Amino acid sequence: MSVRVERDGPVTTVILDRPAVRNAVDGPTAAALADAFRQFDADDSARAAVLYGAGGTFCAGADLKAIGGPDGNRAEPDGDGPMGPTRMRLSKPVIAAISGHAVAGGLELALWCDLRVAEDDAILGVVCRGWGVPLIDGGTVRLPRVVGLGRALDLTLAGRPVPADEALAMGLVSRVVPAGEARGAAEALARDLAALPQACLRSDRQSALESLSLTEDAALAGEFRHGMSALAAPGLADEIGRFRASPGGRPPLRFPGGLPPEPPAPAIADSEGTRLRRTPPRQPMPGGTTPAPLSRGTTPGAPGPAIADEARLTGTADGGPPPALDHRSGEPYNYEK
Numbered sequence: 001m002s003v004r005v006e007r008d009g010p011v012t013t014v015i016l017d018r019p020a021v022r023n024a025v026d027g028p029t030a031a032a033l034a035d036a037f038r039q040f041d042a043d044d045s046a047r048a049a050v051l052y053g054a055g056g057t058f059c060a061g062a063d064l065k066a067i068g069g070p071d072g073n074r075a076e077p078d079g080d081g082p083m084g085p086t087r088m089r090l091s092k093p094v095i096a097a098i099s100g101h102a103v104a105g106g107l108e109l110a111l112w113c114d115l116r117v118a119e120d121d122a123i124l125g126v127v128c129r130g131w132g133v134p135l136i137d138g139g140t141v142r143l144p145r146v147v148g149l150g151r152a153l154d155l156t157l158a159g160r161p162v163p164a165d166e167a168l169a170m171g172l173v174s175r176v177v178p179a180g181e182a183r184g185a186a187e188a189l190a191r192d193l194a195a196l197p198q199a200c201l202r203s204d205r206q207s208a209l210e211s212l213s214l215t216e217d218a219a220l221a222g223e224f225r226h227g228m229s230a231l232a233a234p235g236l237a238d239e240i241g242r243f244r245a246s247p248g249g250r251p252p253l254r255f256p257g258g259l260p261p262e263p264p265a266p267a268i269a270d271s272e273g274t275r276l277r278r279t280p281p282r283q284p285m286p287g288g289t290t291p292a293p294l295s296r297g298t299t300p301g302a303p304g305p306a307i308a309d310e311a312r313l314t315g316t317a318d319g320g321p322p323p324a325l326d327h328r329s330g331e332p333y334n335y336e337k
Helices: 027-042 104-113 127-131 139-147 147-160 163-167 182-194 197-210 215-229 236-245 310-314
Strands: 003-008 011-016 049-055 094-098 101-103 115-119 122-125 175-177
Touching: 003 027, 011 027, 011 182, 049 104, 049 182, 094 104, 094 139, 094 182, 101 104, 104 115, 104 122, 115 163, 115 182, 122 163, 127 147, 139 147, 163 175
Parallel strands: 011 049, 049 094, 094 115, 101 122, 115 175
Antiparallel strands: 003 011
């Protein structure tokens, strides 16, 4: 079979399994993908899904060898998309687990997913630009929404491949993991999502997706409508009770690693223990010199006068604002001159 479905409790993993053609999608494969996700969305016990490509490649796009034959991709303005589920809006989240290449229609499948977990050697891009094949599975619509118009045009027009680290920096992927770990990391994330209160998660997700095509007023009204529906959902009282019963009024986190680490304390302090703000490293000046730092005392070798007392650094002795300094002498400016 070109598409396999595996279940692990509330997590459904849909697997593209055509490694001989780098998981390129032909007509029957597109139909099987759409059917798999329709069944996932209709199953009340399934809470989150993962889309994964077997054999080390996420998806190389549409199977161009099938075009014009009986197994060619469907190309109609209504119904399922040429790549299968790309015109569907599900009620539950889907996570793309990207290994190898997610290019052309494969990138469009990844963009259809809510989140993308990529291996550190993965490649994404609109490489179909090189042979004149357009994006017709939502790529020109979803890519600007994910990374912004400027970056989307860069990727779409140039058709250049994008490595995982650059994809993470621009927001094209959500997380990067070591090679070989995309499926496991995506399924772990799916389990985390499945463990959360579902009515709230789904209503916020639906509101965010719907807002993209609405005016601000309509989007706010939609958010309120979805939110009120979540507040009326069964089980909310139990979740609030769990919150109230937790130590300090804070429920236990359900994410791996627990609480985020505390931010480190500033490492620089003056003699009285007063914390000072970290400063960026000084950049070389033209000619190779580096400006000397300002200090509370005389700075040997510093160009011009140094700031010499506390009043000039922090303000006047009576707490007023710092005086204006004459740029020639470094002394307080005499407005009577």
